[in-house]
Amino acid sequence: MTERLFEGADWDFRTLQRITDACEEVALKDLGLDVYPNQIEVITAEQMLDAYSSVGMPLFYKHWSFGKHFAFHEASYRKGLMGLAYEIVINSSPCISYLMEENTATMQTLVIAHAAFGHNHFFKNNYLFKQWTDAEGILDYLDFAKNYVATCEERYGRIEVERTLDAAHALMSHGIDRYPGKKKLDLRAEEKRAGRRRQHEEEVFNDLWRTVPKGAAKSRSALSIERRRKLLGLPQENLLYFLEKSAPRLAPWQRELLRIVRHIAQYFYPQSQTKVMNEGTATYVHYRIMTKLHEQGRITDGNFLEFLGSHTNVVFQPEFDDPRFSGFNPYALGFAVMQDIERIVTRPEDEDREWFPDIAGKNDVMGVLRDVWANYRDESFIGQFLSPKLMRQFRMFHLHDDPEERAGIRVDAIHDERGFRRVRRELARQHDVGFIDANIEVVDVDLSGDRRLILHHHVIKGSQLNETDAKRVLQHLADLWTYDVSLIEVDANDKVLREYVVSPRPIPAAVA
Amino acid sequence: MHIIDRRLNPGGKSLENRQRFLRRAKSLVQGAVKKTSQERDIKDVLEGGEVTIPLDGMHEPRFRREGGTRDMVLPGNKKFIEGDYLQRSGQGSAKDSGPGEGDSEDAFRFVLSRDEFVDLFLDDLELPDLAKRKIAQTESEGIQRAGYTTSGSPANISVSRTVQLALARRIALRRPRKGELEELEAEIAACTDEDLRAELIEKLEKLKAKSKRIPFIDPLDIRYRRYEKVPRPVAQAVMFCLMDVSGSMSEHMKDLAKRFYMLLYVFLKRRYKHVEIVFIRHTDRAEEVDEQTFFYGPASGGTLVSSALQAMHEIVRERFNPADWNIYAAQASDGDNSYSDGELTGMLLTDKILPVCQFFAYLEVGESGGSAFDLSDSSLWTLYDRLRNSGAPLSMRKVSERSEIFPVFHDLFQRRDTAQEKAAP
Numbered sequence: 023m024t025e026r027l028f029e030g031a032d033w034d035f036r037t038l039q040r041i042t043d044a045c046e047e048v049a050l051k052d053l054g055l056d057v058y059p060n061q062i063e064v065i066t067a068e069q070m071l072d073a074y075s076s077v078g079m080p081l082f083y084k085h086w087s088f089g090k091h092f093a094f095h096e097a098s099y100r101k102g103l104m105g106l107a108y109e110i111v112i113n114s115s116p117c118i119s120y121l122m123e124e125n126t127a128t129m130q131t132l133v134i135a136h137a138a139f140g141h142n143h144f145f146k147n148n149y150l151f152k153q154w155t156d157a158e159g160i161l162d163y164l165d166f167a168k169n170y171v172a173t174c175e176e177r178y179g180r181i182e183v184e185r186t187l188d189a190a191h192a193l194m195s196h197g198i199d200r201y202p203g204k205k206k207l208d209l210r211a212e213e214k215r216a217g218r219r220r221q222h223e224e225e226v227f228n229d230l231w232r233t234v235p236k237g238a239a240k241s242r243s244a245l246s247i248e249r250r251r252k253l254l255g256l257p258q259e260n261l262l263y264f265l266e267k268s269a270p271r272l273a274p275w276q277r278e279l280l281r282i283v284r285h286i287a288q289y290f291y292p293q294s295q296t297k298v299m300n301e302g303t304a305t306y307v308h309y310r311i312m313t314k315l316h317e318q319g320r321i322t323d324g325n326f327l328e329f330l331g332s333h334t335n336v337v338f339q340p341e342f343d344d345p346r347f348s349g350f351n352p353y354a355l356g357f358a359v360m361q362d363i364e365r366i367v368t369r370p371e372d373e374d375r376e377w378f379p380d381i382a383g384k385n386d387v388m389g390v391l392r393d394v395w396a397n398y399r400d401e402s403f404i405g406q407f408l409s410p411k412l413m414r415q416f417r418m419f420h421l422h423d424d425p426e427e428r429a430g431i432r433v434d435a436i437h438d439e440r441g442f443r444r445v446r447r448e449l450a451r452q453h454d455v456g457f458i459d460a461n462i463e464v465v466d467v468d469l470s471g472d473r474r475l476i477l478h479h480h481v482i483k484g485s486q487l488n489e490t491d492a493k494r495v496l497q498h499l500a501d502l503w504t505y506d507v508s509l510i511e512v513d514a515n516d517k518v519l520r521e522y523v524v525s526p527r528p529i530p531a532a533v534a
Numbered sequence: 535m536h537i538i539d540r541r542l543n544p545g546g547k548s549l550e551n552r553q554r555f556l557r558r559a560k561s562l563v564q565g566a567v568k569k570t571s572q573e574r575d576i577k578d579v580l581e582g583g584e585v586t587i588p589l590d591g592m593h594e595p596r597f598r599r600e601g602g603t604r605d606m607v608l609p610g611n612k613k614f615i616e617g618d619y620l621q622r623s624g625q626g627s628a629k630d631s632g633p634g635e636g637d638s639e640d641a642f643r644f645v646l647s648r649d650e651f652v653d654l655f656l657d658d659l660e661l662p663d664l665a666k667r668k669i670a671q672t673e674s675e676g677i678q679r680a681g682y683t684t685s686g687s688p689a690n691i692s693v694s695r696t697v698q699l700a701l702a703r704r705i706a707l708r709r710p711r712k713g714e715l716e717e718l719e720a721e722i723a724a725c726t727d728e729d730l731r732a733e734l735i736e737k738l739e740k741l742k743a744k745s746k747r748i749p750f751i752d753p754l755d756i757r758y759r760r761y762e763k764v765p766r767p768v769a770q771a772v773m774f775c776l777m778d779v780s781g782s783m784s785e786h787m788k789d790l791a792k793r794f795y796m797l798l799y800v801f802l803k804r805r806y807k808h809v810e811i812v813f814i815r816h817t818d819r820a821e822e823v824d825e826q827t828f829f830y831g832p833a834s835g836g837t838l839v840s841s842a843l844q845a846m847h848e849i850v851r852e853r854f855n856p857a858d859w860n861i862y863a864a865q866a867s868d869g870d871n872s873y874s875d876g877e878l879t880g881m882l883l884t885d886k887i888l889p890v891c892q893f894f895a896y897l898e899v900g901e902s903g904g905s906a907f908d909l910s911d912s913s914l915w916t917l918y919d920r921l922r923n924s925g926a927p928l929s930m931r932k933v934s935e936r937s938e939i940f941p942v943f944h945d946l947f948q949r950r951d952t953a954q955e956k957a958a959p
Contacts, residue, residue, distance in 0.1 A: 038537050061536040069540065075551065087594055089555030096645065116536070123541055184554075192595050341610020350609065419611040421620070423604040430619040436611055449607040460597045485602030494595035 027320045031126035038062065038121075041131045042138065048314045049139040053307065054388050057142040058157060059116040062134065064123055071095055073110050073120060081164050083171035083282075085187055111137035113145040113293075115157040128325045132332060135311035140304030147396045148299070150292035159209030160289060166213040167282045174275050186276045189498035190262060190283035196462055197262030197284040198291050212285065216278060223274055251466060257478075259463040261499070262287070270473065271504040280502075295455050298400045302356015305337060306391070309357070339416065350449075359403070362412050363391060373410055405450035413437040413445055420448045425484075460487060462509070473505040481513045486520060496524040555592075556650065562587045563646070567654045584645050652800060677761045686758030700755040709748040710741040770808040771860040773798060774849075776842045778867040779815045781834040787899040791866030792829050793939045794897050798864050801947065806860065812849055816842035818872075822849065839871045839914060843882040856890040863887065864895045869912025876917055888926045895946055900934035 027044055028037045042062065049055045065073070073079070075092035082088065112118040119137040121130055145151050156163075175183045190197070251257070258264040262284040266277045293300065312333075316326040339354035340346040363381065366374045367390050370382035381390050398406065420435040435441035435448070451457055461480040468474055479487060492509065500507040504526050511519040556563060566585040614620075646654070682695055718738045725731040775795045777788070795811075802809045813828035814820055817835030820842040846863065854861060871879065888894060896918050911919070915930065922928045931942045 035537055035539065042537065061538065063538045063540045065540045065543075069543065084550055084554065086551065086554035086558045089551030089553070090559075090592055090594075092552055093555060093645070120540075188594075195596055339609055342608035343610060347608075347610075350607075416609040417611040418607055418609055419614055420605065420607050423606070425601070425603065430621050433614045433616055433618040433620065434605070436614060436616055438616070441616060445607055448605055451605075452607060460599050462597060479597075481602070483603045483605075485599040485604075488598040488600045491595040491598050494593075495597055498595075 025320070026322065027131070027315070028127040028325075029322075031128070033127040033130055035064075037127060038064075038130060038134075041127075042134055044315060044320055045131065045135045045139055045311050048311045049135070049143075049307065052314060053139075053310060054392065055139055055143040055307070056147060057117065057139060058114075058146050060138045060142065061116040061118045062138060063118060063120050065120050066123055070110070070120065070122055079112065079164055081161070081168055083168045083187075084175075085171075085191075086184065087188075087191060109133040109137045111141045112160075113141075113151060113155055113157055113289075114160045115146075117142040117145065117157070126328070128321065128328045129332065131315070131321065131325075132308055132312060132329055136304045136308035139311065140307030141300060143307065144296070144300050144303045144395055147392070148292070148296060148399075149397055150295060150399055154292050155289050156209045159211075159213075163209035163213050163285065166216070167286070170216070170278065170282065174279065178273075178275060183279070185501070186279050187283070189502050190280050192495045192498040193261050193265075194283055194287045195459055197260060197280075197287040199260055199263070199288065200291075200456060209285065216281075219274070219278075254467060256467075257463045257465045259461070260284070261462070261464065261477075264464050265499075265502050268467070269503050272502065276502075291455075292399075295399045295401070298350075298352040298356040298359075298453060299395065299398065299403050300356075301352045302358075302360050303395050305333075305353050305357040306360040309333060341417075355404075358412055358415070359407050359409075360391060360394075362409050363387075363394065363407055366409065371411075377409060378407075400453035401450045404453055405446060408446045408449065410437070410442045413442055418445050418449070420445050457482070475499075475503050475505065475507045477507065477509045479509060479511045481511050481519060484513075486511050492522060493524065496522055497527070500524045500526040559587060559592055560654070562592065564654050567646070567651060585651075677763050680760045680762035682757040683760040684757065686760070690758040690761075692757050692759045695757040696751065696755050699757065700751045703752060703755060704748060704750070707748045708744075709750075710745055715741060715745070770810075770858065771802050771806040771862060772810040772812060772854050773802055774846050774861070774863040775811060775813050775828065776846065776863060776865040776867075777813075777815050777828065778817075778837060778839070778842075778870070779831075779833045780817045780837045780870070782837075782868050782870055783899075784901065786901060787866070787868055788829055790899045790933055790936065790939060791897065793936065794866065794895075794933070794943060795864060797939070797943045798862065798895070801943075802862065810854075812846075814842050814845050814849075816845070820845040837870050837872055838875050839865075839867065840875050840878040840882055843879060843887055847882065847886045850890060861891050862893050862895075863891055864897065866897045866899055867914055868900065869898045869914045871912075871914050871917075873913065876913060879914075880917055880921065883921060883928075884926070888921075888928065891927060894926070894928045896928065896930040897942070898930065898932045900932060 027040050033041075042060070046060075049057070071092060074095050075088045109122070110120045117138065119134070119142075121133055125133060145155075145157065151157075171183060171187070254268055255264070262280050265272070266280040266284065269277075272280075312321070312326070312329050315321050316323075321329075337351070337354045337357050339351050340348075364387045366378050366382050367384050367387050370378070375382045384390060394403065394407065414437045416437075418437050419433055420441070421431050422434040423431045435444040437445065461482065462477055463480075464475060465478045466476045468476075487509075496507055496509055506523060506525050508521060508523040510521045513519055563585060566587045682692060715738065718734060718741070722731060722734050722738065725734060773795075775791075777783070777791055779788075799809065799811060811825075813823050813825055815823055815828055815831070815833065816838065817833055818838040818841065819835075820838075822845065823831065842865070850856065850861065883894075896914070898912065898915055915932075918928060918930050922930065929946045931946060933939060933942050
């Protein structure tokens with residue numbers, strides 16, 4: 023019989039090492055996972071709160087909003103409204119997992135299996151992460167960002183920097199390239215380039231140029247609208263990118279700040295598209311590893327029961343009329359679909375053969391799952407693999423709420439033969455970030471005229487922007503652009519629903 | 535595979551972010567602090583704790599979509615079939631549960647440490663006329679290090695600096711090192727050649743002579759630590775709490791007074807390292823008492839305000855030299871005084887008390903409901919008003935509700951120009 027990894031709830035660093043080795047053996051040999059090197063760090067609850075408030079990253083530039091989040095989390099933690107996450111894991115190479123010191127030995131095993139192998143494998147192999155993130159470079163880049171922001175604060179003042187960062191944060195969710203085509207982010211090169219840019223600016227700076235008389239303004243042949251838009255790369259949905267490249271009066275350091283915020287937004291973009299899959303993968307992996315360790319006799323029945331308790335809490339899905347309900351639990355949904363795939367691959371029924379001819383009865387569970395983990399995101403994952411059996415099990419139904427409809431909210435489809443495909447399509451759509459986020463793009467700017475920036479919001483299903491927030495964000499946008507900005511909400515037939523016009527606030531001190 | 539223990543890393547990484555947030559939210563938090571303090575006992579207030587601040591001012595806007603037709607897939611269908619309609623409000627509670635729509639945090643609770651809380655509460659308060667009087671009378675002398683000097687008392691010799699200079703001098707003048715001499719001696723002892731030996735001995739003698747000429751430590755090298763006297767503000771204050779405890783003072787009035795005194799105490803505690811409190815209660819005669827007796831001890835009798843002032847004056851003379859102490863007094867009373875006592879009170883204040891006080895606060899407390907204040911001013915109020923108008927450092931307010939204490943206190947000690955002080959009612 024194999025030796026136990028630990029007894030009771032206590033652990034020390036030798037135990038952690040044994041646990042990690044045991045998990046690694048199962049992960050690599052039995053599940054065939056492919057992971058970044060692991061780095062496991064033990065931290066305190068307070069440090070966990072710290073990490074929370076800076077979006078889970080170990081180093082981040084200073085900004086008041088992180089302090090706000092810290093205060094918010096701390097207050098709810100103290101009141102017992104919120105438990106702390108058992109772990110935080112960072113998509114970097116080496117892959118860093120934070121473990122809380124309060125966890126019992128069983129919890130540490132669960133967390134290591136979950137984060138250091140589940141998430142880690144997903145980060146390394148999913149196509150979105152491969153496409154958009156740079157695991158080797160991220161920590162260095164964050165370090166650079168932190169120092170850059172600090173330097174800017176020294177040179178240009180905290181208030182100025184804060185103003186720019188506030189504006190950039192407001193636009194962060196619109197600072198993302200949604201479609202590939204651009205080359206993959208290389209954050210190390212990015213950092214070097216920023217340094218060179220700065221150095222170059224310093225070297226070529228010569229105050230005399232300011233005094234050189236300007237020639238008479240060139241007669242501007244009115245650029246054709248088409249040509250102008252093409253030159254500016256319009257339409258452009260990456261608002262931060264557009265501002266960084268085209269805002270006429272930003273100082274170079276402000277452009278660099280926009281760039282930093284944009285890169286970080288882009289780095290997190292895959293995470294928002296793969297929440298269900300990412301958590302599902304990690305949960306599936308920890309479940310397999312823990313079960314295996316139990317089978318091998320490396321953890322006791324008691325430890326395994328403790329694990330099952332935590333596991334069940336994590337994958338609990340309240341029903342819609344339960345007061346605890348707040349949407350689909352990504353852990354529950356992701357884990358359920360992956361277990362279901364395992365079932366379809368090994369013990370398919372007729373229905374499954376009909377719905378999933380490619381994988382039903384294929385018997386290679388891990389092969390299929392690894393392929394799924396590598397090549398799908400939430401939307402396509404649900405759209406492809408949510409089976410009728412699961413829809414019945416969750417008793418899913420689709421509601422359509424049209425404010426014009428007097429009779430109330432219509433039940434459009436339920437978990438029956440007629441409804442399966444519609445329910446699945448609708449649930450997949452709800453996990454499509456491209457669909458959830460407002461579709462806003464810069465459509466035009468009159469550079470030879472009043473330089474007004476014109477944006478369109480393409481309204482889908484009559485859902486317009488929240489007015490208060492929209493005005494505030496536009497104010498930030500106008501402050502960066504330094505001329506008027508107008509946002510027009512148009513429906514699918516190009517009918518104008520509402521128009522916002524915002525003028526920039528006067529800047530107290532000149533920003534050169 | 536690395537396993538790292540990060541627990542010993544300094545926590546509080548967020549401290550700076552937290553401070554930034556506080557700085558930014560200052561006015562909001564301050565408002566919240568004041569509001570919270572009105573609702574709580576002073577003791578709790580001083581514990582710091584939780585304040586609720588509206589998130590509105592600290593809101594980070596994003597483009598958010600809302601309204602329109604909504605589609606949602608939910609789990610847990612028990613009885614619906616396709617084509618059913620759910621009431622918008624009522625049994626189908628699905629309405630509010632659309633996933634991912636608008637997260638509304640309208641206010642959030644924020645835990646302030648005791649220091650943060652009191653700081654924010656007292657932030658824009660200042661002791662009136664503090665600066666002016668500080669320069670005039672509240673400075674004493676302290677000493678601090680001020681480099682080195684070539685003369686001084688032996689107790690102040692700086693050994694390290696002296697040796698440092700001696701070493702530099704010895705090296706510069708090429709004083710032979712001990713090792714060098716020993717080496718030479720050993721060489722002589724081992725030497726067999728007579729001529730060479732004589733040469734070596736001569737060399738040794740020369741070096742020895744040189745050693746004698748260049749001493750190990752020369753008086754020239756000696757340095758003394760120098761000290762300089764610097765003026766330092768006196769960091770002590772005394773607060774006199776004067777209270778009328780005659781029969782007309784109700785528990786409610788005492789409670790108001792207590793709150794005021796406690797605030798004053800905290801406020802002074804912030805400014806000074808050392809704060810003393812003297813409790814004096816009076817009826818027609820005054821006595822110094824402890825806090826418990828002051829607030830809760832039964833007493834009754836007539837009212838002679840002058841007795842309390844006289845007692846304070848004597849205590850000041852005995853224990854608190856105005857040259858060393860910042861003296862504050864707060865008097866709480868319902869405003870009644872014997873008719874005959876007015877003149878004496880006025881005289882004591884003008885001649886004895888006010889000249890040594892930094893600030894004298896008079897708080898007239900009334901019954902809850904405050905209707906008494908619609909009547910004409912009390913005799914004390916009239917007297918103090920006259921004194922204030924003649925330029926005495928005296929402030930006066932009327933209070934009848936618990937919730938008024940904080941605003942009144944705030945009002946009394948608000949940072950302001952002297953010009954404004956005079957213009958204020």
